Amino acid sequence: PERMDPRSAAWRNQPFMSRSDLTQHANALKPQDFPRIHGQISTTQTGGSTGPAARRDISTLESLGRFGVSFRMFLAWDLDQSLDLIWLRRPRPNQDHSYDRWGFPWRPEDKLGRRHAMDIAAPPDRQLDLINSHAPAYVHTLPSNVLRLVLEARHSGTKPAIPGFMVVGEYLAPEVRQAAHDTFGARVIDVF
Numbered sequence: 683p684e685r686m687d688p689r690s691a692a693w694r695n696q697p698f699m700s701r702s703d704l705t706q707h708a709n710a711l712k713p714q715d716f717p718r719i720h721g722q723i724s725t726t727q728t729g730g731s732t733g734p735a736a737r738r739d740i741s742t743l744e745s746l747g748r749f750g751v752s753f754r755m756f757l758a759w760d761l762d763q764s765l766d767l768i769w770l771r772r773p774r775p776n777q778d779h780s781y782d783r784w785g786f787p788w789r790p791e792d793k794l795g796r797r798h799a800m801d802i803a804a805p806p807d808r809q810l811d812l813i814n815s816h817a818p819a820y821v822h823t824l825p826s827n828v829l830r831l832v833l834e835a836r837h838s839g840t841k842p843a844i845p846g847f848m849v850v851g852e853y854l855a856p857e858v859r860q861a862a863h864d865t866f867g868a869r870v871i872d873v874f
Contacts, residue, residue: 704736716741753786759871763789765845766816769799770809770823795819802827806834810842818843821868825854828870832861844868 704711716723721742756763763785783794800812802823810831813819821831821844828847835841844866850873859870 704738705734708737712739720744755871755873756785759846759869761785761820761846762795764793764795766795766819767797768809768813768816768819768821768823769797770802770804770821770827771799772802773799806830807838807840810834810838810840813844814840814842818845820844820846820848822848822850825849825852825858825870825872828862829858832858832865835865841866846871848873 716739723739723741724745725737726740755761767784782797783791784797785794796816798812798816798819800809802809806827809827813821813831819842821828823831828849844862846868847862847870849870854870854872859872862868862870
């Protein structure tokens with residue numbers, strides 16, 4: 683089915699849980715008991731890039747499912763895991779970047795690209811410098827930041843080789859997808 687435009691009346695009339703519902707009623711929505719076979723429980727939170735950070739509990743089983751979805755995406759989009767990945771997001775508290783690789787963890791480390799991170803709040807010219815220093819590289823960020831990078835690249839003339847953007851957390855406008863392709867030759871994978 684076609685995606686609904688979040689600006690449309692049909693979208694606004696859908697019964698769904700808002701971020702406000704999730705943050706204001708977090709304790710009421712928190713599961714009281716996970717089945718033991720689901721493994722350990724840990725707390726996670728959204729990045730807070732599009733509103734207040736929302737916290738919730740996830741089990742080892744759910745984490746494993748999330749890894750499976752990510753690995754399926756790597757295969758479905760034929761991502762070259764030997765290329766570097768630039769992570770342009772808000773840093774999360776206590777985020778562990780001690781393992782600086784991305785991709786299938788069972789592959790030899792020397793076959794996996796390095797992961798580099800920068801705060802999304804950094805000026806777009808600094809972000810482009812980071813990308814350019816590791817290009818060709820994939821970029822994981824928000825659609826609005828892709829637009830910032832496009833505008834900066836067009837202004838400065840710095841156009842690093844970006845085979846693909848992996849975008850999350852926001853609506854991806856078709857114009858942003860096209861601008862990324864026109865400016866960087868990049869495809870945009872909408873993980874949202």
